[in-house]
Amino acid sequence: MKILLDNRVVVITGAGGGIGKATAIKLAEAGANLALLGGHNISKINQTAELARSLGARVFSLPGDLTDDNFLASCIDKILDHFGQIDVLINNAGIAHNAPFEKTDVEVLDKIYRINVRTPFVLSQKVLPYLRLSDHAAIVNISSSLGHKGYAGQSAYAASKHALRGMSKAIANELYTEGIRVHTVCPGGVYTDMLSVARPDLSSEGMIMPDDVAETILFLLQYRTNAVIDEINIRREGKPPYEI
Numbered sequence: 001m002k003i004l005l006d007n008r009v010v011v012i013t014g015a016g017g018g019i020g021k022a023t024a025i026k027l028a029e030a031g032a033n034l035a036l037l038g039g040h041n042i043s044k045i046n047q048t049a050e051l052a053r054s055l056g057a058r059v060f061s062l063p064g065d066l067t068d069d070n071f072l073a074s075c076i077d078k079i080l081d082h083f084g085q086i087d088v089l090i091n092n093a094g095i096a097h098n099a100p101f102e103k104t105d106v107e108v109l110d111k112i113y114r115i116n117v118r119t120p121f122v123l124s125q126k127v128l129p130y131l132r133l134s135d136h137a138a139i140v141n142i143s144s145s146l147g148h149k150g151y152a153g154q155s156a157y158a159a160s161k162h163a164l165r166g167m168s169k170a171i172a173n174e175l176y177t178e179g180i181r182v183h184t185v186c187p188g189g190v191y192t193d194m195l196s197v198a199r200p201d202l203s204s205e206g207m208i209m210p211d212d213v214a215e216t217i218l219f220l221l222q223y224r225t226n227a228v229i230d231e232i233n234i235r236r237e238g239k240p241p242y243e244i
């Protein structure tokens with residue numbers, strides 16, 4: 001059964017650009033209301049919010065640092081005050097790093113883990129009581145093909161995306177009896193700002209586009225039958241897989 005997203009409240013982290021922005025627009029088109037959570041570039045978040053509003057969505061923006069526990073503690077209450085419900089959490093915000101293992105300081109590993117793993121863990125815990133009240137509850141975790149693989153120069157990022165994928169699978173197994181879907185999306189190289197940081201060796205030609213990932217997320221949220229999709233891997237067509 002394909003469900004409409006009308007009046008669902010979807011929390012998206014890191015929606016100022018790239019995959020998060022494309023997802024916000026896609027879900028607004030499908031009728032969802034949006035809480036755009038986190039991000040440092042306020043004008044970019046405002047741009048996403050305005051685009052989504054022009055499509056008819058109600059949008060509440062909460063820019064800030066998602067690795068700051070005080071910010072995290074306050075934001076769910078603010079979203080509930082604004083919308084009165086949370087149906088979906090999309091853990092999208094993340095950072096990458098490209099350096100040989102030997103030259104990757106442990107501080108870099110800690111920083112990447114904090115946003116790529118700890119923040120999705122904490123946010124998922126915080127929204128869970130409210131997801132339990134929704135008939136169409138879901139958490140979507142944006143891992144990566146680096147959640148399966150390891151490329152040279154990607155030790156810290158690959159560790160974080162493997163961790164997120166593992167965490168996502170465990171939470172999915174805990175919550176499926178309650179009707180709460182937990183999906184992992186693992187894209188290969190997507191044409192966003194992050195790509196040049198994570199894989200400076202790749203050209204942008206023929207890359208997966210943010211909208212392709214957004215379309216997949218929309219499908220996951222709309223496709224609710226007895227069959228449950230735990231994980232989707234996305235790679236580019238045709239050429240040898242360029243993945244991050």
Ligand SMILES: NC(=O)c1ccc[n+]([C@@H]2O[C@H](COP(=O)([O-])OP(=O)(O)OC[C@H]3O[C@@H](n4cnc5c(N)ncnc54)[C@H](OP(=O)(O)O)[C@@H]3O)[C@@H](O)[C@H]2O)c1
Nearest residue numbers: 014018019038039040041065066093094144189190192194
């Ligand atoms: N691009 C790819 O090839 C690719 C492939 C597979 C998976 N992914 C994953 O997809 C997700 C989105 O990436 P993207 O490619 O769309 O990259 P992007 O354009 O750089 O977007 C990442 C977003 O995360 C936000 N963010 C990062 N750290 C944050 C923090 N501490 N607090 C709040 N917000 C924070 C950024 O906001 P600010 O810049 O304003 O802080 C930005 O809006 C990431 O989890 C990434 O690992 C990307």
